[in-house]
Amino acid sequence: MARGDFFMVAVRRLRAAYQELRDATNLVPPGGQYVVWNDMDTVDGENCRIIRLADIPGSLSGDVLRLKRNLPPLDAEGDYIIVGNGVYYLPNPPPFPRFDNDSEDVSAALASLPVIAVDVFEHFTKKCKYASEIQNLLACQGGSCPGVPKSAHVVQLLGKSPDGELVFEQFAPRHVLAAVHPLAKYKEWILQLINGLRTLHSLEIVHRDLRIDNLVFSHDGSRLLICDLESRWGNRLAPEIPRRPVPGAGWTEKSDIYDLGMTIKGMIYGNTPITNLIEWNVPAPLDAVVAACLRVAPEDRPSLDEIYDMVKNI
Known part of the structure; x- marks a missing residue:
């Protein structure tokens, strides 16, 4: 078997092992509920409970985070903290993280961009939240739009749509x-x-x-x-x-x-x-x-x- 074939076999084996863990866990849906950990950016839904898990390798809490063990039976209405092998009620759970909309007024940055007639089969559009995105994109194409890309491996900004969204060439996700x-x-x-x-x-x-x-x-x-x-x-x-x-x-x-x-x-x-x-x-x-x-x-x-x-x- 060629080396490349061995590599593909190894990838399939690793993916299958991860999928087995993923299918068995009750940490998140479909087998469980959403769990909020410290570095989670978003929370789906308002009726989530909080289960805090301490990263202690080799313990219950550490193994749950690594999908080596499932969450133990818990009161569906309760909030918990699991530290090592200890499971405790969390009487005063912290509030869910708040992520306020910090979008900027990007009208000045958009003003310099040409208007593009958007073709849904050729273009992708996105709303611009920060002027830094336009500045960075323009820097990557010589300071102008559409400009000349400095790399074939950074997306090129083509302009703005009539309703002010950024326009790019359509690529595969x-x-x-x-x-x-x-x-x-x-x-x-x-x-x-x-x-x-x-x-x-x-x-x-x-x-x-x-x-x-x-x-x-x-x-x-x-x-x-x-x-x-x-x-x-x-x-x-x-x-x-x-x-x-x-x-x-x-x-x-x-x-x-x-x-x-x-x-x-x-x-x-x-x-x-x-x-x-x-x-x-x-x-x-x-x-x-x-x-x-x-x-x-x-x-x-x-x-x-x-x-x-x-x-x-x-």
């Missing part, structure tokens, strides 16, 4: 990743992802929210592009980023590199994990690349050029 692909295809995409991220960093743009949901693909799957350049809110996966949503929370190029490692994991699994503590192993030879990106200390993480060489030499 990340569902392309649902299929298992040969190692050579993942290698190609990862190199393209690094190229796009290198362009952002060369322009002093930290993405902050690099994940598979913010990747799009050409319809033939040959080209990957980074999208959603708001650089406002984002992942808080890197250890140095505060878990609470705080504006300007210390995102850097090194936190983008940590997120790159997590994004490669998501590409392999074609999914995003229920919790960030799930043990998502990546097959060789990409395991070494991911491990380098996920080093705890930011200064220990390789540069994008070093990561590029690691992937190129596979």
Whole structure:
């Protein structure tokens, strides 16, 4: 069996193992209820209960977060805190997180953009919440619109719709990743992802929210592009980023590199994990690349050029 075939077999085995855990858990629907943990951004519904889980590896609470054990039987109407192997009522649960709409007045930034007659078969549109997104997109295409893209792997802003939404070329969403692909295809995409991220960093743009949901693909799957350049809110996966949503929370190029490692994991699994503590192993030879990106200390993480060489030499 060729090496690439071994890789695809390994990916299918890992995906199947994760799906088995996912199907068995009562942590979230369909087998359970929504659980709020500290770094969760949104809450669906108003009648949720709060179950706080302490990350203590090898204990009940740590194992639940890792999908190794289910939540124990609990009063459906009660709020709880589970610390280690102890299960306690939470008499005064904290309020649900509030995420106020902090959208800006982007009319001045939109004013410089040409109006595009939108074709739903050719274009994708989105509402702009922050002027930083327009500024970042324009920087990536020479300062003008449509301009000349500095990277083929960052989405190009074409203009604005008549009702003031941003207009882009229509691409395929990340569902392309649902299929298992040969190692050579993942290698190609990862190199393209690094190229796009290198362009952002060369322009002093930290993405902050690099994940598979913010990747799009050409319809033939040959080209990957980074999208959603708001650089406002984002992942808080890197250890140095505060878990609470705080504006300007210390995102850097090194936190983008940590997120790159997590994004490669998501590409392999074609999914995003229920919790960030799930043990998502990546097959060789990409395991070494991911491990380098996920080093705890930011200064220990390789540069994008070093990561590029690691992937190129596979």
